[in-house]
Structure formats: C-alpha cells, structure tokens
Amino acid sequence: MSRPVRKRAGLAAALLAALLPLSAAAQDVLIRNATVHTAGERGTLRGADVMVQGGRIAAIGSGLQAGAAQVVDAQGQPLTPTFFGGLTGIGIEEVSGEASTRDASLALGENAKDITVRPEFDVTLAYNPESILLPVARVEGIGFTLLSAGTVSGGSIVGGQGAVVRLDGSPDPAGPKVLFLSLGAGASNLSGASRAGQWMLLQQLVDEAQGRIPADSQFALLTPAGRATLNRFLDNRGLMVVEVDRASDIRQLLRWAQKQRVRVAISGGAEAWKLAGELASAQVPVFLDPLVNLPGNFDRLGATLENAARLHAAGVQVGFSQSGDASHNARKVRQLAGNAVANGLPWDAALAGLTRVPAQAFGVGDRLGTIAVGQTADLVLWSGDPLDVAHTARQVWLGGRAMPMRSRQTELRDRYLRPAPSAESGALPRAYPARAD
Structure with missing residues (x-):
C-alpha cells in the first residue's frame, strides 16, 4: 500500500474511532450558555445551562455545576428540542x-x-x-x-x-x-x-x-x-x-x-x-x-x-x-x-x-417535544435561528448521545469536493476511490 493510501486509511480509522464513543452510549453533558427555546411553559431562556444525565434532562438553570459531565459551550446559540x-x-x-x-x-x-x-x-x-x-x-x-x-x-x-x-x-x-x-x-x-x-x-x-x-x-x-x-x-x-x-x-x-x-x-x-x-x-x-x-x-x-x-x-x-x-x-x-x-x-x-x-x-x-426536566434529552444546538435555512445544526443529541454529524449526503459532498489531483501525481480523479498499488 502506498503512503498516501495508508495516510487516508489512518485518517478514516481515527475519525471512526472518534465517532464511535459518541454514538455508543449516553454521556452526561452540560450545555452551557445557550439560548434555550424550551417549546414549553418556560418559553425562551437566554444564557441558560442544560444538564443531561442518564439520557434525560436533569436540570435547567444558570451556573449549573458540571461535575464529571462533558461541557459544551453553546456561546449563546439556540438550543431546541429535536424537530x-x-x-x-x-x-x-x-x-x-x-x-x-x-x-x-x-x-x-x-x-x-x-x-x-x-x-x-x-x-x-x-x-x-x-x-x-x-x-x-x-x-x-x-x-x-x-x-x-x-x-x-x-x-x-x-x-x-x-x-x-x-x-x-x-x-x-x-x-x-x-x-x-x-x-x-x-x-x-x-x-x-x-x-x-x-x-x-x-x-x-x-x-x-x-x-x-x-x-x-x-x-x-x-x-x-x-x-x-x-x-x-x-x-x-x-x-x-x-x-x-x-x-x-x-x-x-x-x-x-x-x-x-x-x-x-x-x-x-x-x-x-x-x-x-x-x-x-x-x-x-x-x-x-x-x-x-x-x-x-x-x-x-x-x-x-x-x-x-x-x-x-x-x-x-x-x-x-x-x-x-x-x-x-x-x-x-x-x-x-x-x-x-x-x-x-x-x-x-x-x-x-x-x-x-x-x-x-x-x-x-x-x-419528547419540549426541553423540561425529566424529558428525554433529544436536543439540537444550532448555529443560529433554526427556522432560517442559512443556519445549520451544530450538534444533535438523542437520548443524551451525541450523534455523528455525518450522513451519506455529507460523505458524498466531501468526496466530490476534494481538490482535483494534478496531472503529474498520477492519482485517480476525485470521483473514484483510492486503490492500492
């Protein structure tokens, strides 16, 4: 196997290894400093924290203690229930x-x-x-x-x-x-x-x-x-x-x-x-x-x-x-x-x-359907107004599990957006997978 092929294989393996823990099990997560659109009685909470434990929403407030939970800084961006x-x-x-x-x-x-x-x-x-x-x-x-x-x-x-x-x-x-x-x-x-x-x-x-x-x-x-x-x-x-x-x-x-x-x-x-x-x-x-x-x-x-x-x-x-x-x-x-x-x-x-x-x-x-204590932690952190198609989902959690933000469509996008190889390299066009020598 050539060095470029081994390098790509190594990067793919590393990416897969990074994603597997995210989808394998629910993890305690503290989403800090979000604009929380609860879709419920509490309406919209600005600069709020949401604690996720055991796949459910455990607390909503300000200045929540993370403990052993992973901390995600929302930087004021919108957090909603999944759609x-x-x-x-x-x-x-x-x-x-x-x-x-x-x-x-x-x-x-x-x-x-x-x-x-x-x-x-x-x-x-x-x-x-x-x-x-x-x-x-x-x-x-x-x-x-x-x-x-x-x-x-x-x-x-x-x-x-x-x-x-x-x-x-x-x-x-x-x-x-x-x-x-x-x-x-x-x-x-x-x-x-x-x-x-x-x-x-x-x-x-x-x-x-x-x-x-x-x-x-x-x-x-x-x-x-x-x-x-x-x-x-x-x-x-x-x-x-x-x-x-x-x-x-x-x-x-x-x-x-x-x-x-x-x-x-x-x-x-x-x-x-x-x-x-x-x-x-x-x-x-x-x-x-x-x-x-x-x-x-x-x-x-x-x-x-x-x-x-x-x-x-x-x-x-x-x-x-x-x-x-x-x-x-x-x-x-x-x-x-x-x-x-x-x-x-x-x-x-x-x-x-x-x-x-x-x-x-x-x-x-x-x-489902609201952000409230006791609800399943099905959440989306957005880059901006979720009803504006100019913005996208930064991260999706389902039952407290961070979902890999990949699909067949994103993989095809990335595959076809690779820089075209130079004529001197002898590599295959970007529409084709790499092959071993």
Missing part, C-alpha cells in the same frame, strides 16, 4: 422509484368490486432503523417522525396504522399506533369514483366493527383482526389522522368525528382556515404544508400562504408536514415553518409546530 420530520416513510421507503424498497402502503385488489379494507395493516413492522434516510434527516436536526400508512390504487381509504419513531436507531415505535384515512378527490378512486361514497364506506365499516353487519355477510369488508383494530379507534383508544384538503370535506369529517366520538387530526388541510373556529372548538390539530398556495387541484382552490397563521389565530394547534417527497426531504420542514412565520405565524408557534404540537398529538408529549 418533527412530518408524516413520512423514513425507514419504510428507501428509494421512491424502486417498489421493493417501499413498504408504506397495501394494495390487495385493483378493481372497485375487490375493495379490501385492512386497518390492521401496520407499517411499523417494516421499519428499518438502519435506513440511510435516518442520518440524512438527523444531521439536519430531525429527531422523530410519524410513519405514515399511505393509500394506493388497489387499497382503500383506510391506509392502515403507523406510529412515531425516534431517529436514534431504536427498532421499535416510540408512541402509540395511529390510523390513517384519506378523504376527498385524491381518494375517490378508492370509493367508487365519488367522495360521497367515502362516507358510505366509512359508515359500513363502523357498522361492521360494532356488530350491526354480521362478520359472515357477503358484503363484509373487514377481517376479524380489522374489526378489532377499528373498534379500538372507535372506542377512542387511538388517534385517526385524516388526509383531507377541501373545506366541505373537513366539515363532514368534524361532524362524523363528533357523532362517532373519535379523535382525529388533519393532514394537508389546504382549506382548513375556512373552518378554523370549528377546528379549534373540536381540538383538532392540523398538520399542513405552508407552501401550498396555488390551487393545484379542485380541493385546494382556497389554498393560501396564511393558512397556518389564520388557524393559529383561531386557537388551532398547527404542525407541519411536507407534501410531496417528504421521506427524502424531511429536513425541509424547518423551511416550511420559516415560511409560515414570514406569512404571519408567530415564531414561537412555528417552533411548537415542529416540536411540542406533534409530540402531544401523537402520544409522545410526556417524553
């Missing part, structure tokens, strides 16, 4: 164009007469904590996401179940299961080409789950496991996340949820601002994309950049989730929040929409 990545397929979708790497939806029939409703379908069983998408999102300050069960042709308006996962490499969900439904024009092909058919099917599913339609009926749509699963949500033992945009569909959803006495949250909600008062009264959170502004379809004719601001002003809990390729671009969620601020949403409300609101809505608010 929510939105409703994604991180860990259940590797390459969107390759079917063998997508596990977010179920399709068992291609014709309307073959409608198969399987609420027992659970995407968390396919979760891969070693997906390369995890570090890509994590180095950008994303600490948790909601695995979403999508609807596809050959499926039904009931997508299945998902749950919150933390992006720390843990294989199991961090929160309770939620049930995903799709309503409106985007799901009409799953309900006989009519949005009215969606309410007919939902009523039949309720009647089946509650025994008003016999399990052996030729018209039954649910399996025994499906009836048990749906009953759990109808008994208010779980949250239903409904993808819906048009105001009239949201109105019908609120009426249905009140009649069935179930808990719902809205994903999308392009026209939700038109029913802001009703949503606030029903305590229904809305997870929206603030960049949905133009009427891309007939369900979004009332889309506006002020959606988040208007909902918040009425008392609605607002969170964020990107439309489109959310799994591979979860990091852009803070850009969404920044755009909501630019269009009237208070900064603190935008931060809450990335932290506390999703944590509470999806059943992990007792551990």
Whole structure:
C-alpha cells in the first residue's frame, strides 16, 4: 500500500474511532450558555445551562455545576428540542422509484368490486432503523417522525396504522399506533369514483366493527383482526389522522368525528382556515404544508400562504408536514415553518409546530417535544435561528448521545469536493476511490 493510501486509511480509522464513543452510549453533558427555546411553559431562556444525565434532562438553570459531565459551550446559540420530520416513510421507503424498497402502503385488489379494507395493516413492522434516510434527516436536526400508512390504487381509504419513531436507531415505535384515512378527490378512486361514497364506506365499516353487519355477510369488508383494530379507534383508544384538503370535506369529517366520538387530526388541510373556529372548538390539530398556495387541484382552490397563521389565530394547534417527497426531504420542514412565520405565524408557534404540537398529538408529549426536566434529552444546538435555512445544526443529541454529524449526503459532498489531483501525481480523479498499488 502506498503512503498516501495508508495516510487516508489512518485518517478514516481515527475519525471512526472518534465517532464511535459518541454514538455508543449516553454521556452526561452540560450545555452551557445557550439560548434555550424550551417549546414549553418556560418559553425562551437566554444564557441558560442544560444538564443531561442518564439520557434525560436533569436540570435547567444558570451556573449549573458540571461535575464529571462533558461541557459544551453553546456561546449563546439556540438550543431546541429535536424537530418533527412530518408524516413520512423514513425507514419504510428507501428509494421512491424502486417498489421493493417501499413498504408504506397495501394494495390487495385493483378493481372497485375487490375493495379490501385492512386497518390492521401496520407499517411499523417494516421499519428499518438502519435506513440511510435516518442520518440524512438527523444531521439536519430531525429527531422523530410519524410513519405514515399511505393509500394506493388497489387499497382503500383506510391506509392502515403507523406510529412515531425516534431517529436514534431504536427498532421499535416510540408512541402509540395511529390510523390513517384519506378523504376527498385524491381518494375517490378508492370509493367508487365519488367522495360521497367515502362516507358510505366509512359508515359500513363502523357498522361492521360494532356488530350491526354480521362478520359472515357477503358484503363484509373487514377481517376479524380489522374489526378489532377499528373498534379500538372507535372506542377512542387511538388517534385517526385524516388526509383531507377541501373545506366541505373537513366539515363532514368534524361532524362524523363528533357523532362517532373519535379523535382525529388533519393532514394537508389546504382549506382548513375556512373552518378554523370549528377546528379549534373540536381540538383538532392540523398538520399542513405552508407552501401550498396555488390551487393545484379542485380541493385546494382556497389554498393560501396564511393558512397556518389564520388557524393559529383561531386557537388551532398547527404542525407541519411536507407534501410531496417528504421521506427524502424531511429536513425541509424547518423551511416550511420559516415560511409560515414570514406569512404571519408567530415564531414561537412555528417552533411548537415542529416540536411540542406533534409530540402531544401523537402520544409522545410526556417524553419528547419540549426541553423540561425529566424529558428525554433529544436536543439540537444550532448555529443560529433554526427556522432560517442559512443556519445549520451544530450538534444533535438523542437520548443524551451525541450523534455523528455525518450522513451519506455529507460523505458524498466531501468526496466530490476534494481538490482535483494534478496531472503529474498520477492519482485517480476525485470521483473514484483510492486503490492500492
């Protein structure tokens, strides 16, 4: 092996050795002199210290004693809880164009007469904590996401179940299961080409789950496991996340949820601002994309950049989730929040929409989403305003563990930004790995 190759190998080994202790176990850490955005009751604390012990936040104050803890000088920069990545397929979708790497939806029939409703379908069983998408999102300050069960042709308006996962490499969900439904024009092909058919099917599913339609009926749509699963949500033992945009569909959803006495949250909600008062009264959170502004379809004719601001002003809990390729671009969620601020949403409300609101809505608010004593130490130290894309995450801690600030994308960046070798050196172009002589 030549000297340059040995030198590069030695540097790589040294870097790996330096990173391994950071990811191996939680370490007691004192983050000193930070602008702590708690996303909770204490608001923003300037020049504050945060002590992390045993993977949890042990103390918040000024002049805390470090003891044996590692000290990180924040130099006044922002410290926040890790951010929510939105409703994604991180860990259940590797390459969107390759079917063998997508596990977010179920399709068992291609014709309307073959409608198969399987609420027992659970995407968390396919979760891969070693997906390369995890570090890509994590180095950008994303600490948790909601695995979403999508609807596809050959499926039904009931997508299945998902749950919150933390992006720390843990294989199991961090929160309770939620049930995903799709309503409106985007799901009409799953309900006989009519949005009215969606309410007919939902009523039949309720009647089946509650025994008003016999399990052996030729018209039954649910399996025994499906009836048990749906009953759990109808008994208010779980949250239903409904993808819906048009105001009239949201109105019908609120009426249905009140009649069935179930808990719902809205994903999308392009026209939700038109029913802001009703949503606030029903305590229904809305997870929206603030960049949905133009009427891309007939369900979004009332889309506006002020959606988040208007909902918040009425008392609605607002969170964020990107439309489109959310799994591979979860990091852009803070850009969404920044755009909501630019269009009237208070900064603190935008931060809450990335932290506390999703944590509470999806059943992990007792551990995640705020900086408070006793909470899991999932934290991000930023170089500046985290809602300004000019700034970046300096360090991410998950459960008190300092995460390596590397991903496949940063490695590719560094590889292709190497200085080009000179013609005299005889080295390979920078796009190729070094080879032994």
